[in-house]
Structure formats: C-alpha cells, structure tokens
Amino acid sequence: MSVHYDSILKHIDQHVTLSDQEKKTLCAALIYKKFRRKQYLLQDGNICTHDYFVISGCLRQYEVSLNGKENTVQFAFENWWISDWNSMLHSQPSVYNIEAMESSEVFMIEKNELEKLYTEIPKLESYFRKIFLNAFISLQKRILFQQKTAEERYLEFTKSYGWFEQRLSQQHIASFLGITRETLNRLKGQQHKEN
Amino acid sequence: MSVHYDSILKHIDQHVTLSDQEKKTLCAALIYKKFRRKQYLLQDGNICTHDYFVISGCLRQYEVSLNGKENTVQFAFENWWISDWNSMLHSQPSVYNIEAMESSEVFMIEKNELEKLYTEIPKLESYFRKIFLNAFISLQKRILFQQKTAEERYLEFTKSYGWFEQRLSQQHIASFLGITRETLNRLKGQQHKEN
DNA sequence: CGCCGAGTTGAACTGAATCAAGAAACGTGG
DNA sequence: CCACGTTTCTTGATTCAGTTCAACTCGGCG
Numbered sequence: 001m002s003v004h005y006d007s008i009l010k011h012i013d014q015h016v017t018l019s020d021q022e023k024k025t026l027c028a029a030l031i032y033k034k035f036r037r038k039q040y041l042l043q044d045g046n047i048c049t050h051d052y053f054v055i056s057g058c059l060r061q062y063e064v065s066l067n068g069k070e071n072t073v074q075f076a077f078e079n080w081w082i083s084d085w086n087s088m089l090h091s092q093p094s095v096y097n098i099e100a101m102e103s104s105e106v107f108m109i110e111k112n113e114l115e116k117l118y119t120e121i122p123k124l125e126s127y128f129r130k131i132f133l134n135a136f137i138s139l140q141k142r143i144l145f146q147q148k149t150a151e152e153r154y155l156e157f158t159k160s161y162g163w164f165e166q167r168l169s170q171q172h173i174a175s176f177l178g179i180t181r182e183t184l185n186r187l188k189g190q191q192h193k194e195n
Numbered sequence: 196m197s198v199h200y201d202s203i204l205k206h207i208d209q210h211v212t213l214s215d216q217e218k219k220t221l222c223a224a225l226i227y228k229k230f231r232r233k234q235y236l237l238q239d240g241n242i243c244t245h246d247y248f249v250i251s252g253c254l255r256q257y258e259v260s261l262n263g264k265e266n267t268v269q270f271a272f273e274n275w276w277i278s279d280w281n282s283m284l285h286s287q288p289s290v291y292n293i294e295a296m297e298s299s300e301v302f303m304i305e306k307n308e309l310e311k312l313y314t315e316i317p318k319l320e321s322y323f324r325k326i327f328l329n330a331f332i333s334l335q336k337r338i339l340f341q342q343k344t345a346e347e348r349y350l351e352f353t354k355s356y357g358w359f360e361q362r363l364s365q366q367h368i369a370s371f372l373g374i375t376r377e378t379l380n381r382l383k384g385q386q387h388k389e390n
Numbered sequence: 391c392g393c394c395g396a397g398t399t400g401a402a403c404t405g406a407a408t409c410a411a412g413a414a415a416c417g418t419g420g
Numbered sequence: 421c422c423a424c425g426t427t428t429c430t431t432g433a434t435t436c437a438g439t440t441c442a443a444c445t446c447g448g449c450g
Binding site (some may be wrong): 063065071085095126128134135137139141155 | 258260264266268276280281286290311317320321323324327328330332333334335336337338339341342373
Binding site for chain 3 (some may be wrong): 375
C-alpha cells in the first residue's frame with residue numbers, strides 16, 4: 001500500500017475501526033492527486049463530483065460575489081474533507097471555487113463510488129456522520145463569529161487559528177474574516193502598538 | 196402507537212427504510228413533551244443532554260453575547276432536529292439557549308439512548324449522516340448570506356423563508372439576519388414604497 | 391533591471407448601529 | 421369588555437466602524 005494511505009486510515013481510525021478487508025476496499029476507491037499552488041480542484045459553474053481529503057497542503061473554498069469580491073467559506077488543511085456537497089447532492093452547478101493555496105496532495109472519491117462504499121462498509125456511515133457533525137458544529141461557531149466586530153474576529157482568529165496564519169496571505173485571511181485587506185492590516189498595526 | 200410518532204417516522208422514511216421492529220425500538224426511546232411559548236428547552240450554562248425533534252410549533256436557538264445582544268443561530272420548525280451537539284459531545288456547558296417561540300410539541304432523545312440506537316439500528320447512522328449533511332449545507336449558505344448587505348439579506352430572507360415570516364416577531368427575524376430591529380423596520384418601509 | 395502582486399497608510403465616505411421618543415398591539419385582570 | 425401595563429413596532433437624529441479610493445513601499449522573480 002502506498003504510504004499516502006496512512007494519513008486517511010489513521011484519521012478514520014480515530015472514529016471507527018475498519019477491518020483490513022474494509023481498508024482495502026476503501027483504498028481501492030481513493031484517487032491520489034497532486035495540485036500545484038493556485039490550481040483549481042473545482043471551479044464555479046461546474047458540477048462537483050468528488051469528495052476531497054487533504055493529505056498535505058492547504059485548500060480554500062470561496063465564492064465570488066456579483067461585485068467581484070471573494071468570500072472564503074473555509075480553508076482545508078491536512079486531514080480535512082472538502083467538497084461542494086450541495087452541488088454533488090443535487091447535481092447542480094457549484095457556486096464555489098476550491099483552490100490549492102500551496103502545492104497539495106489529496107485523495108478524491110467519486111460520488112457514486114462513495115455511495116457504493118456506504119453499503120459495502122456501513123461503518124463509513126458512522127464515520128461521515130461524525131465528520132459532518134463536527135463540520136456543522138464549527139460552522140455554527142462561525143455564524144456567531146461573524147456577528148462580532150472586525151477586531152474581535154481578528155483576535156479570536158489569531159487565538160484559535162494562529163497556527164496557520166503564516167501559511168496564508170493577508171487577503172485570504174481577510175476574506176475569511178469577512179473584512180477588507182486594509183482593515184485587517186490596520187488591526188495588525190494596533191496589536192503591535194499594544195504589545 | 197401514539198399519533199405523534201407519525202411525523203418523525205414519516206420524516207425518517209424519506210431517508211432510510213426501517214422495519215416495524217426497528218420503528219418500535221426507535222419509538223421506545225422517544226420522549227414526547229410539550230413546551231409553552233417562551234419556555235426553555237435548554238438554557239446557557241447547562242450541559243445539553245438531548246436531541247430535539249420538532250413535531251409542531253417553532254423553536255429558536257440563540258446566544259446572548261457579552262453586551263447583552265441576542266444572536267439567533269437557527270430556527271427549528273416542524274420536522275427539524277435541534278440541539279447543542281457541541282455541548283452534548285464534549286459534556287460542556289452550552290453557550291446557547293433553545294426556546295419555544297410558539298407552544299410546541301417535541302420528541303426528545305437522550306444522548307446515551309441515541310448512542311444505543313445507533314448500534315441497534317445502523318440505518319440511523321445513515322439517516323443522521325444525511326440530516327447533518329443537509330444542516331451543514333444550509334449553514335454554509337448562511338455564511339455567504341451574512342457577507343451580504345442588510346438589504347440583500349432581508350430580500351433573500353423574504354424570498355427563501357417568507358413562509359415563516361408571519362410566525363416570527365421582527366426582533367427575532369432581525370437577530371437571525373444579524374441586524375437591528377430598527378434597520379429591519381426601515382427595510383420593510385422601503386419595500387412598501389417600491390411596490 | 392524593471393515589473394507585478396502583496397502589504398501599508400491616509401483621507402473621505404457610508405451603511406448600519408445607537409440613542410431617543412412616540413404609537414400601535416397585546417394580554418391580563420378587574 | 422374596557423383599562424392597564426407591557427411589549428413590540430415605528431420613525432427621526434446622530435454617531436461610528438469599516439469600506440472605498442488612492443497613492444506609495446517593499447520583496448521576489450523573470
């Protein structure tokens with residue numbers, strides 16, 4: 001088995017226990033792929049057909065609004081799942097772009113393959129139930145987060161996600177926080193003076 | 196079987212097919228309860244121990260921020276599940292309040308009972324995977340929603356959720372939209388003039 | 391070397407919040 | 421069924437956080 005499988009099997013093992021046979025079946029459905037910086041995994045207008053699991057690197061999912069602004073919905077780092085499940089579920093064109101921030105390695109699972117896996121490995125239902133529950137919980141926090149002032153958001157961000165602040169450009173952080181590049185920059189300035 | 200079970204069984208049936216025996220097992224774990232308007236299902240500071248399924252009526256989940264403002268995270272109408280899964284999962288005090296907006300009927304499932312149900316009725320894993328996936332998709336839309344201007348949010352809200360606009364007070368709608376009562380009111384005024 | 395994208399800083403502007411105060415609507419008890 | 425207090429809604433005037441626009445700096449890379 002390729003060394004890459006380790007990361008995903010380890011992650012799944014934190015939630016459910018698969019037999020060797022099940023692991024084999026699962027891995028057979030995984031497609032390994034590398035993406036370079038700025039390369040798209042998904043572009044808006046296309047129908048999303050795959051789930052993505054990040055082995056290494058960093059992805060960004062964002063929408064471009066009518067006035068041309070980018071709204072970052074989420075970042076995905078090592079061991080995160082990302083996709084446009086709405087597009088996949090309803091076979092509708094996606095409103096999102098998913099782009100590699102760094103050169104990244106991912107596993108892809110095709111929609112129908114995943115459906116098959118659910119019947120072959122029922123434990124995966126449990127695994128993804130937990131994954132989606134956790135994802136739901138994070139997003140709920142983000143709803144509250146967005147109600148706060150720019151400064152509060154910035155402080156909370158550095159506290160909670162400081163560890164990936166260096167890996168991202170200011171513009172991308174700003175679009176995640178829902179503020180402009182300029183405002184984020186001014187907030188950073190303030191911080192320095194206070195310290 | 197009580198007539199109330201119909202609603203939840205029907206809802207589950209839209210996602211997975213249970214045997215009669217499984218239905219019985221499930222229903223045995225459900226606790227039926229009525230709540231009056233303004234009554235709390237969960238108060239912040241308490242640890243959430245139950246999932247709630249709304250049979251009839253309407254609930255609201257909100258956080259009270261330090262400055263005393265209420266931020267509505269979500270409403271729950273007929274056939275919706277609601278709870279603080281973060282509090283439940285980690286046995287931590289909840290930051291949310293869940294309150295009945297109207298007199299409401301709900302089914303409650305206790306945390307450990309639900310865990311047992313997952314092993315007894317594996318199909319429920321599938322059911323809740325789908326429920327959480329849908330919940331996740333809605334929240335992702337809400338992230339983008341919150342980036343828009345007050346007016347855009349109001350228009351989109353009336354378009355998408357107009358059907359429950361009458362059942363909610365303006366303050367509650369405002370706190371869901373992330374704007375003040377006053378601003379919402381002014382937006383309604385504008386609409387009338389334009390028509 | 392020169393270009394281009396990313397970051398910085400300033401000044402003017404604006405959408406929405408805040409503060410304030412009056413008008414409906416609601417429900418509860420006499 | 422009306423009178424009362426309570427809550428919700430409405431409207432206006434003022435303020436402010438954050439955007440916008442614009443210019444300028446810095447570092448990397450062909």
